[in-house]
Amino acid sequence: MQLDDFPQLASVTQIEQGFEAFGYICSTKIATAVFLAFQLRKPILVEGPPGVGKTELAKTTAQLLDLPLIRLQCYEGLDEAKALYEWKYGKQLLYTQVLKEKLGDLLKGAKGLAESVERLHQFGDIFYSEDFLEPRPLLKAMQQERGAILLIDEIDKADYEFESLLLEILSDYQISIPEIGTIKARTSPMVFLTSNNTRDISDALKRRCLHLYIPFPSVELEERIVRSRVPNVDAQLRHQLVEFVHSLRQLDLKKSPAISETIDWARSLLLLHAGQLDEELVRSTLNVLLKFEDDIEAANAELRALLQGARPG
Amino acid sequence: MQSNLVSFIQVLRSHDVRVSPAETLDAMTVATTLGYANRNLLRDGLAMTLAKTPAEEAVFLACFDRYFYQRLSDFSLGDASAADDEAPPASEEPANETGTQGTATGDASPLVAAAATDPGIAALLESPLMRSLVDNNRNELTVAIGRAAQEVGLQQIQLFTQKGQFTRRILDAMGEEQLRSAVIELERRESPALTELQRYRDILREEVRSYVEREYLLHAEGRTRQFMDEVLSKTRLNNIEHMYLHKVHELVRKMAKKLASRYSRKRRQLKRGQLNMAKTMRRGIANDGVMFNVYWRQIRREKPQILAVCDVSGSVAAYAKFLLMFLYSLQDVLPKVRSFAFASQLGEVSSYFDEYPVEKAIELVNWKYGGATDYGNSLRDFARLALDDINSNTTVIMLGDARNNNGDPALEIMQAIYQRARQVIWLNPESRRVWGSGDSEMLRYQSACHFSAECNNLKQLERIVDQLLKSTH
Numbered sequence: 001m002q003l004d005d006f007p008q009l010a011s012v013t014q015i016e017q018g019f020e021a022f023g024y025i026c027s028t029k030i031a032t033a034v035f036l037a038f039q040l041r042k043p044i045l046v047e048g049p050p051g052v053g054k055t056e057l058a059k060t061t062a063q064l065l066d067l068p069l070i071r072l073q074c075y076e077g078l079d080e081a082k083a084l085y086e087w088k089y090g091k092q093l094l095y096t097q098v099l100k101e102k103l104g105d106l107l108k109g110a111k112g113l114a115e116s117v118e119r120l121h122q123f124g125d126i127f128y129s130e131d132f133l134e135p136r137p138l139l140k141a142m143q144q145e146r147g148a149i150l151l152i153d154e155i156d157k158a159d160y161e162f163e164s165l166l167l168e169i170l171s172d173y174q175i176s177i178p179e180i181g182t183i184k185a186r187t188s189p190m191v192f193l194t195s196n197n198t199r200d201i202s203d204a205l206k207r208r209c210l211h212l213y214i215p216f217p218s219v220e221l222e223e224r225i226v227r228s229r230v231p232n233v234d235a236q237l238r239h240q241l242v243e244f245v246h247s248l249r250q251l252d253l254k255k256s257p258a259i260s261e262t263i264d265w266a267r268s269l270l271l272l273h274a275g276q277l278d279e280e281l282v283r284s285t286l287n288v289l290l291k292f293e294d295d296i297e298a299a300n301a302e303l304r305a306l307l308q309g310a311r312p313g
Numbered sequence: 314m315q316s317n318l319v320s321f322i323q324v325l326r327s328h329d330v331r332v333s334p335a336e337t338l339d340a341m342t343v344a345t346t347l348g349y350a351n352r353n354l355l356r357d358g359l360a361m362t363l364a365k366t367p368a369e370e371a372v373f374l375a376c377f378d379r380y381f382y383q384r385l386s387d388f389s390l391g392d393a394s395a396a397d398d399e400a401p402p403a404s405e406e407p408a409n410e411t412g413t414q415g416t417a418t419g420d421a422s423p424l425v426a427a428a429a430t431d432p433g434i435a436a437l438l439e440s441p442l443m444r445s446l447v448d449n450n451r452n453e454l455t456v457a458i459g460r461a462a463q464e465v466g467l468q469q470i471q472l473f474t475q476k477g478q479f480t481r482r483i484l485d486a487m488g489e490e491q492l493r494s495a496v497i498e499l500e501r502r503e504s505p506a507l508t509e510l511q512r513y514r515d516i517l518r519e520e521v522r523s524y525v526e527r528e529y530l531l532h533a534e535g536r537t538r539q540f541m542d543e544v545l546s547k548t549r550l551n552n553i554e555h556m557y558l559h560k561v562h563e564l565v566r567k568m569a570k571k572l573a574s575r576y577s578r579k580r581r582q583l584k585r586g587q588l589n590m591a592k593t594m595r596r597g598i599a600n601d602g603v604m605f606n607v608y609w610r611q612i613r614r615e616k617p618q619i620l621a622v623c624d625v626s627g628s629v630a631a632y633a634k635f636l637l638m639f640l641y642s643l644q645d646v647l648p649k650v651r652s653f654a655f656a657s658q659l660g661e662v663s664s665y666f667d668e669y670p671v672e673k674a675i676e677l678v679n680w681k682y683g684g685a686t687d688y689g690n691s692l693r694d695f696a697r698l699a700l701d702d703i704n705s706n707t708t709v710i711m712l713g714d715a716r717n718n719n720g721d722p723a724l725e726i727m728q729a730i731y732q733r734a735r736q737v738i739w740l741n742p743e744s745r746r747v748w749g750s751g752d753s754e755m756l757r758y759q760s761a762c763h764f765s766a767e768c769n770n771l772k773q774l775e776r777i778v779d780q781l782l783k784s785t786h
Contacts, residue, residue, distance in 0.1 A: 012354060029357045032347070036358055039346045040339065047367075093600050203365075207333060210361040213370060 005146070008064050009038045015064075024053070024060040025225045033212040034061060043170050043191035045155075045206065048214035050196055051258025055153060057214075058192040062149040070144075070189075071151045072137040074158035080165055084175060086134045092127050128179035138169055139183070147187035155205075156195040163205045170208045217259065219246055225259060230266040240277050241266060247306045248289065248299060257289040264288050279303060318344060320468075321380050322363070324531050328376060330369045336362055352381070379531055427499065427506040434506075437495050442488050446513045454517075458524050461486035467528050480518075480525045489517060586610035618649045618706055620699055624713030625679055626656035626686040632742040632769060636712045637675050641666050651699070656684040659694035688713075688754065689721035696726045703733040711739045711762075715748075715755040722754045727761035737761065740768040740777060 008018045015031040034057075037044045046054045062069035072083055110116045135143060141150040155163070169175060173185040193209060195201060217225065222242045226233065233241075242262065249256045257265075265288045274281055282303060290296045299306070318340060322332050332340075339362040347358045356377050364370040428435040437443050445453040462468075465482040492514050499507040589608040597604040621640050637654070644650040644666045654662045660682060665674040703709065709730055731737050739762045741748065741755055749756035759765045766777050 028354070032354055032357045033361055036343055036346065036361060040342055042339070044361075089600060089605050093603065093605070097601075203331075206365045207336060211365050211370075212361055213367050 006038070006065055009035060011035070018064045019060055020228070022060050022063050023228045024056060025221065025228050026053075026057070027217070027221060030057065030212065030214065033210055037190060037210055040210070041173075041188055043193055043209045044212050045193045045195065045201070045209035046212050046214060047195045047197055049216065049256065049258060051260040052214045052216060053259055054192075054194040054214060055151065058149055058151040058194075061190065061192070065149070065190075067147055067149050067190075068144060069149045069151060070137050070141045071153060073153045074155050074162070076157060076159060078158045078162055082136055083138050083162070083165070084136050085139045085177060086136060087128070088132045088134050092132055095127070125179060130180065133177070133180070138166075139175055141189040141191075142169075142173065142175060142183060142185040144189065145186055148189040150189045150191045152191065152193045154196060155193045156198045156201065160202065163202050167204060167208065170205070216246075216249060216256070219243060222246075222259065222262060226262060226266050229263045230270060233266050233270055234275075237269065237274065237276055238266065241269065244277060244282070244306060245289065251298060251302065253290065253295045253298065254292045255290070255295065261289050277307060279307060282307065321376070324376055324380055325363060325373065327532060328372050330364060330372055330376075332363055376531065379527060424506040424509050427504050431498070433498065434495055437491050440488060440491060442517075443492065443513070446517060454520060455524075457487055458483065458521055462524065462528065467525065468532050470525075470529050470532055473529065476522075476525050476529055480522050483521050483525065484518065487517075487521075489514070492517070618651075618702075619708050619710065620651050620653070620703070621710040622653045622655065622659070622691075622695060622712065624656070624686065624711075625654045625682050626684060626713075628686065628716055629712075629714045629742055632712075636740070636742075636768075637678060640712075641674060653695060653698070654678045654682045655691035655694065656682050657687040657690060658682065659691040659698070661698060686713075686716060686718055687720055688715065688717040689723035692723040692726040696729065700726075700729065700733070703730060705733075705735050707734045708736045708738065709734045711737070711758075712742075712768075713739075714741055714743050714753065715739075715758050716752050717754050719752045722757060724754075724757055724761065727758055731761040731763070736763045738763065738777070739765040740774075741765065742769040743767065 007014075009015055012028060012031045012035045015034050016026065016028065019026050019031065033044050036042070046057060048054055058071075059069060107116050107119060110119055133139075138150070141148045152166070155166075170191060173188040174182050176182045193205075216222075219242055222245070223238055226238050226242060245257050245262045245265070265285065268285055268288050269281075272281070272285070283300065286296050286299060290299060319337065322337055322340065325332055340359055343358045343362050344355065347354050349355060356374070359377070360370055360373050364373040424434075424438070428438050438447070441453075442457065445457065461483045462479075464486050465479065467479050467483065470476070470479055492510070496507070496510050496514055499510055587610050589610045592608040593604050593606070596606055596608065623636055623640060625637070637652075640650070640652050644652060644663065650663070652662045652666055653659055662674075662678050662682075665677050668674075669677065727737075739755075739758060743753070743755075745767045747753065748759070755765075766773070768774055768777055
């Protein structure tokens with residue numbers, strides 16, 4: 001990727017503004033990470049609690065640069081056949097069947113086994129050429145002409161071995177296929193890896209990446225996010241609901257409400273034509289914010305105190 | 314700036330942030346890409362390449378603030394003072410002198426008056442050190458302190474007891490001697506300029522002291538902690554004061570976690586077994602009966618189970634606390650650990666460990682099972698509770714001194730356990746030399762163990778656990 005092709009990434013502030021135009025409000029730190037990733041051609045490892053916009057960051061970058069987003073969702077048991085490439089077995093088989101009949105013609109007049117084999121050799125390894133290669137996400141990202149945004153989502157869910165598989169791709173942007181050779185990326189893609197921290201990522205992988213931790217946003221930032229995503233909520237309610245969510249995050253919950261939940265809540269409050277928060281309203285819509293029965297009970301017990309903190313001030 | 318960045322990375326390393334040479338290079342590139350103009354931008358950028366976990370990032374931020382606290386200001390001032398020094402060398406100097414003299418006569422006449430009579434003091438006032446003090450030029454002073462610190466090798470500071478020594482050396486290197494002797498001289502003469510000069514001396518000392526303090530925090534804190542870890546892991550467990558309990562626990566946790574992550578990785582490895590003919594044929598149907606892919610049966614390893622039995626009687630109480638603590642951590646991180654405790658009777662304590670925090674759990678166990686030792690009885694209890702669960706995947710760990718007050722050792726039960734279990738490990742806090750002496754049954758029990766070892770400090774424990782995990786994979 002050349003800077004000339006992507007003036008959107010010329011500086012940190014420009015990235016920030018670009019993201020904002022696509023409705024992704026981010027801190028300077030996030031914009032810095034994207035800037036550096038582009039300048040240094042390094043992948044970004046994005047960590048943070050679920051729902052703070054890790055995946056969204058990759059999507060928005062793809063929009064901003066107008067590049068295809070190629071996504072690889074990781075899960076336990078993901079292997080190279082599903083991530084890198086696979087041979088088109090069916091096609092190979094079909095071709096052998098077709099060629100079986102032609103084989104007689106081909107070998108007609110050949111004297112002895114050695115010559116037959118010699119003739120067959122002239123055809124080379126056509127069955128293991130790129131025509132019979134089924135590209136999976138990682139290979140596909142290497143093949144894009146203008147480059148691509150490669151999102152490797154939830155890398156922590158994949159097996160340990162899979163990480164090692166990624167190392168070659170992430171540091172050199174190339175893939176080795178034994179039958180063909182090394183395929184280099186036409187234009188090196190921009191890579192985002194996300195992790196929910198369910199296990200430690202190996203040092204080797206971490207070393208190759210820029211490390212970006214996205215925490216829950218500050219009140220001010222979250223208000224801006226809500227404003228950009230749900231523009232119709234009025235300012236006072238917006239402030240109140242963001243304050244409330246922030247005080248919820250202080251509680252000891254199984255799963256704290258994330259930005260996506262705040263946005264969902266703002267949307268539902270808008271649908272209910274709420275003017276401001278009151279106890280009854282919060283109680284009945286709490287299930288939008290909290291996803292565990294235990295959490296809802298815990299929050300209900302503290303509701304009055306929590307609302308007191310979120311009074312419009 | 315590059316060398317600055319490198320020494321900053323040294324500081325990070327001493328604070329347990331692992332930074333590889335490749336990352337150092339990355340950090341350099343980041344710094345050149347972002348430039349040094351915007352401090353926050355640089356900090357965020359460096360954090361991304363150097364810190365790999367949120368915890369490391371916190372360390373990074375603290376170090377960054379401390380380290381670049383003076384360095385960055387140095388730079389702006391370095392330029393400024395350089396410009397001052399170089400641009401008007403001849404014209405500014407006398408003007409400056411008269412300026413200081415002018416103000417000095419206004420504010421601090423005694424000192425200047427003293428200088429007029431004493432050539433020694435006049436020379437002192439001329440010295441760059443005194444000049445920066447009188448002009449209240451903090452920046453220049455900081456630069457001078459930094460230079461002197463470099464000369465005396467302040468970066469080598471390791472222990473807090475060295476702080477005074479280094480402060481002294483830096484002061485000497487800066488030529489504080491001259492100032493000191495002037496103070497003595499003025500004192501002798503009871504000159505009115507004394508208080509002023511004393512004030513300057515105190516300012517200087519204060520500056521140097523706080524500089525040393527900052528550098529100490531940067532360079533030595535990490536090393537001191539490493540040193541402590543080292544000491545702690547070699548100290549005999551029962552000698553450690555209560556105040557270290559917390560630290561030991563942390564150490565144990567760190568170790569157990571390290572072992573656990575290695576352990577879980579091993580468990581996931583599957584061994585390829587026989588050819589799975591049925592599956593291979595079934596999958597082949599799609600390809601007209603041609604078996605393109607072969608499938609193998611996989612042998613899934615059983616998860617190993619660990620049974621730990623801990624003696625908590627009076628004779629080993631001090632050790633037991635730490636052994637229990639290790640068990641607690643182990644149970645925290647490994648699946649399928651069952652813990653038992655005994656003195657005269659034996660009972661399962663896994664539930665205590667699951668429910669309570671470590672201090673409380675250990676206290677409860679000690680309270681419930683502490684007392685005089687009876688190995689025979691306890692082994693019978695153990696057989697009743699757990700013998701049926703012992704199979705070829707089970708590792709049994711015995712923690713105790715095997716001192717049975719000359720009672721029945723119930724060796725046959727130990728042998729039964731030995732025959733059933735995959736591995737029996739006995740960890741004895743006593744030195745190997747006294748095994749079998751007096752009422753110790755260790756030599757007899759040892760015959761029914763796959764592995765027995767002396768274990769009374771963390772270093773030994775660490776080695777043993779590693780061995781244990783190697784054999785249970």
